[in-house]
Amino acid sequence: MVPGAGDDVGDAMVEPPSRRRFLTNIWAGLGVVALLQFLAGAAFFLTSGRKRTGKKSAPLLEAGLVGDFPTGSVTLIRKGNLYLTRLEDGGFLAISKKCTHLGCAVPWMAERKQFECPCHASIFDITGDVIKAPAPRALDLYPVTINRDMITIDTSNPLRRSGFTPEQVIYPEERG
Amino acid sequence: MSSSLFLHFRPRRVPKDALRFTLTWGLGGMAALMIVQQLLTGLLLGFFYEPVPVRAYESVQHIQNSIFLGDLVRSMHHWTGHFLVVVIALHLLRIFFNGAFYPPRRRNWLVGLAMGVLILTANFSGYLLPWDQLSYWAVTIATSMLSYVPLIGSSLQEIMRGGPEVGAATLQLFYSIHTTFVPVSLFLLMGYHFWFVRKAGGILVPKRKQSGETEKSTSVPAIPELLVREMAFAALVTCCILLFSMFIDAPLGNMANPELTPPTVKAPWYFLGAQELLLHVPPIFAICFLPLSIGLFLTLLPFTRQKDGKPTTLIKTLFITGALFMLILTITGIWFRGQGMTLVMPW
Numbered sequence: 453m454v455p456g457a458g459d460d461v462g463d464a465m466v467e468p469p470s471r472r473r474f475l476t477n478i479w480a481g482l483g484v485v486a487l488l489q490f491l492a493g494a495a496f497f498l499t500s501g502r503k504r505t506g507k508k509s510a511p512l513l514e515a516g517l518v519g520d521f522p523t524g525s526v527t528l529i530r531k532g533n534l535y536l537t538r539l540e541d542g543g544f545l546a547i548s549k550k551c552t553h554l555g556c557a558v559p560w561m562a563e564r565k566q567f568e569c570p571c572h573a574s575i576f577d578i579t580g581d582v583i584k585a586p587a588p589r590a591l592d593l594y595p596v597t598i599n600r601d602m603i604t605i606d607t608s609n610p611l612r613r614s615g616f617t618p619e620q621v622i623y624p625e626e627r628g
Numbered sequence: 629m630s631s632s633l634f635l636h637f638r639p640r641r642v643p644k645d646a647l648r649f650t651l652t653w654g655l656g657g658m659a660a661l662m663i664v665q666q667l668l669t670g671l672l673l674g675f676f677y678e679p680v681p682v683r684a685y686e687s688v689q690h691i692q693n694s695i696f697l698g699d700l701v702r703s704m705h706h707w708t709g710h711f712l713v714v715v716i717a718l719h720l721l722r723i724f725f726n727g728a729f730y731p732p733r734r735r736n737w738l739v740g741l742a743m744g745v746l747i748l749t750a751n752f753s754g755y756l757l758p759w760d761q762l763s764y765w766a767v768t769i770a771t772s773m774l775s776y777v778p779l780i781g782s783s784l785q786e787i788m789r790g791g792p793e794v795g796a797a798t799l800q801l802f803y804s805i806h807t808t809f810v811p812v813s814l815f816l817l818m819g820y821h822f823w824f825v826r827k828a829g830g831i832l833v834p835k836r837k838q839s840g841e842t843e844k845s846t847s848v849p850a851i852p853e854l855l856v857r858e859m860a861f862a863a864l865v866t867c868c869i870l871l872f873s874m875f876i877d878a879p880l881g882n883m884a885n886p887e888l889t890p891p892t893v894k895a896p897w898y899f900l901g902a903q904e905l906l907l908h909v910p911p912i913f914a915i916c917f918l919p920l921s922i923g924l925f926l927t928l929l930p931f932t933r934q935k936d937g938k939p940t941t942l943i944k945t946l947f948i949t950g951a952l953f954m955l956i957l958t959i960t961g962i963w964f965r966g967q968g969m970t971l972v973m974p975w
């Protein structure tokens with residue numbers, strides 16, 4: 453007995469025999485499996501190739517000695533594409549150059565003491581906090597460590613923040 | 629032999645009414661012609677272009693300045709790429725107002741939408757290739773818009789860029805999409821698109837007011853009636869593109885510099901509507917809700933109820949308002965936004 457033999461005889465005449473239908477379904481199923489395999493393979497192929505290029509060569513950046521940076525100043529650190537801000541009270545912030553709106557590079561306007569984005573006119577203050585929208589949040593920060601007066605910036609992953617809080621500022625150790 | 633090739637794409641006889649220029653405005657044919665031209669000019673450019681940062685810019689400079697006809701070929705490729713986006717937008721409008729997307733043409737409308745997405749992809753991926761300041765920052769801005777997509781935004785952006793920033797990986801990715809993925813898929817779909825027009829019984833000819841006459845009596849042979857018209861029109865369009873590209877060079881700014889954003893930089897013009905909207909409404913709306921609803925609306929369009937083969941008044945009103953809205957936003961973004969996105973007059 454072939455499966456489906458209980459069908460109406462008239463139908464069986466018009467429709468292809470059930471064995472052929474069964475084989476066709478197997479072919480179609482195999483095709484879908486092959487397609488899925490290709491897609492999965494392609495996805496892994498593409499993502500694994502990416503990791504190698506994603507790593508930055510030197511995530512730890514030595515910016516300089518504490519004494520090199522006057523208070524109330526903003527210095528462009530070319531290598532990391534970021535700014536090192538020294539606030540009036542002597543604390544440090546490493547601020548990303550990338551506008552949080554749509555990613556343009558934000559220049560520091562020394563005469564007006566603020567960051568002004570050329571793309572859609574967002575303005576940030578010396579701590580990177582938003583003065584004028586459309587930027588949705590303050591400029592990203594990089595972790596700063598100060599060890600024996602040497603300032604090191606970890607450029608591997610920028611920290612998102614909504615605004616400026618005093619805890620973000622890093623102070624050099626008091627000299628005994 | 630060439631005539632039998634022609635007859636693979638076209639029926640032997642066509643209704644006389646289908647030849648009326650104002651029925652189609654030649655838009656679909658124009659798009660096909662432009663795609664073929666893009667393939668040819670792109671092929672030529674590909675012989676000299678190098679898809680690595682710095683070398684990319686230098687090779688484009690080389691094409692532009694020291695290769696015979698290099699600037700013309702590059703300008704043609706550049707301008708046709710932009711015209712093509714406009715032409716397919718108009719083609720879509722034409723199909724909409726003729727109601728030529730209902731069954732049996734429903735599937736072809738969907739194929740057409742896919743081709744539209746591919747053409748935008750082609751234009752956008754080509755944007756980065758010259759590696760000048762404009763391409764670098766326009767692509768930075770456009771891919772940054774992705775980061776506003778909730779939850780998956782930043783990973784989407786990283787996939788698009790091939791890394792955290794626009795760089796060598798992005799260029800390579802965009803290059804292979806631009807020169808392999810898009811042309812191959814576009815050509816496959818184009819064959820399907822043309823074949824389907826025939827399968828649906830030719831282009832949609834609106835019924836005459838007095839529908840007494842039979843179609844057969846008013847049909848004419850496709851060769852020469854249709855062929856000659858198509859050839860003449862193709863020649864005219866080609867002339868216009870050539871003249872335009874001879875007189876207006878494709879721009880090439882300074883080499884891309886990731887440290888310095890030039891003062892007036894904008895996303896590619898077809899994204900300026902979304903970018904303009906981004907200034908006025910929450911990002912989720914501009915980046916997520918808007919494109920999704922446009923896509924959904926256009927996809928579901930051929931499944932809506934029709935009235936005498938035309939969309940209902942509600943659908944028409946929705947479509948026209950949406951299209952006008954996007955048009956106004958885009959025009960504002962292109963011509964009325966100056967440095968720092970302040971409103972300026974274009975004159």
Ligand code: FES
Pocket residue numbers: 551552553554555556569570571572573574586587
């Ligand atoms: S990118 Fe800075 S304001 Fe838009």
